[in-house]
Amino acid sequence: MDTVKLNNLSEKLLSYMDFIEGRYQEARKSQEKGDFYTEVKPFADEVKAINDAWKEEAASWVRVERPKHIHFKQIESAYDQIEMLSVQAFYPETSRTRFINYLQSVKYILKVMVDELKLNL
Template identity: 45%
Template structure:
């Protein structure tokens, strides 16, 4: 799979996670672990791990501006974390939104750099 396409998919996934979180908070009920949380988080982890490895390799080869390996690692970790937290209405709203915005920024920056290649 192409890194540019995968980065776009993760941007969409970040939006979906935000939507799930807002719906979960409105309902005030946790998602069903085996039917909702685990399948979603497992799929997310697989894609996030693939993206992280590909992005780090790309960084070694192309040395994009305004991006550092630690940002890739943190983004992968934060995305994995909120993909689970989205199903729990008691997760801190401010922290959740902050992570989501940070993820969006790094993915968008990577996508912009990839478009220049």
């Protein structure tokens, strides 16, 4: 388990969340879907690579460190929600309420992790 690596991955996912939020707002405003092969898939694949590495490191960190405010179920939920958000951001018909709820949930978990990790770096 590498806390520096986990912190970097968490920070990277947070920056993706900012991009995803902006991309979704853009899609809602223009009412245009992103092109699946040139936009959606390449971005989702890029996020998935980081997300996969993050989940592995985060699960290990939770098992070893037993942080007070983060549990394995939250890691799994955030992982799944990141996967969904990375695709749904490109589609204006995505439910706004659900999108915002997932986004806020993921951001919360990532921020708590980053704060917790910074105490131990």
